Amino acid sequence: MIADWPELKALALSLDLPGVTVAHPWGHEALKAHGKMWCWWSPYEDAAVFRTDRDEREMLTQADPDTFFLHPHYGAHPLVLVRAGRIDPGWARARLLRDWRAAAPKRWLKGWLAENPGHIGADA
Numbered sequence: 001m002i003a004d005w006p007e008l009k010a011l012a013l014s015l016d017l018p019g020v021t022v023a024h025p026w027g028h029e030a031l032k033a034h035g036k037m038w039c040w041w042s043p044y045e046d047a048a049v050f051r052t053d054r055d056e057r058e059m060l061t062q063a064d065p066d067t068f069f070l071h072p073h074y075g076a077h078p079l080v081l082v083r084a085g086r087i088d089p090g091w092a093r094a095r096l097l098r099d100w101r102a103a104a105p106k107r108w109l110k111g112w113l114a115e116n117p118g119h120i121g122a123d124a
Contacts, residue, residue: 042073
């Protein structure tokens with residue numbers, strides 16, 4: 001299980017996806033994919049923040065409230081928090097790949113996937 005930001009950041013960077021940069025929005029380190037917030041640790045809770053739609057967030061928080069939860073700061077946004085030490089690396093990897101693809105400009109992604117069929121991002 002992933003216990004902190006350095007571990008989550010290392011997992012995200014190990015995917016070796018193009019268009020990923022380190023940023024410091026609001027004074028906290030985060031990773032951006034194609035200029036959009038992609039991977040970060042909440043400054044409000046000891047937890048990672050992941051994108052999700054509201055229906056999935058409700059399902060996750062009801063199914064496993066010890067792992068998934070919501071801080072009031074994020075309530076208006078399609079995000080869910082995952083508690084430190086309870087982040088399954090396989091779940092996080094799949095989520096990061098999905099979100100990276102969603103952030104990519106569609107024309108760029110189509111070309112990149114065609115040129116990199118064996119790359120991990122092409123399998124997402």
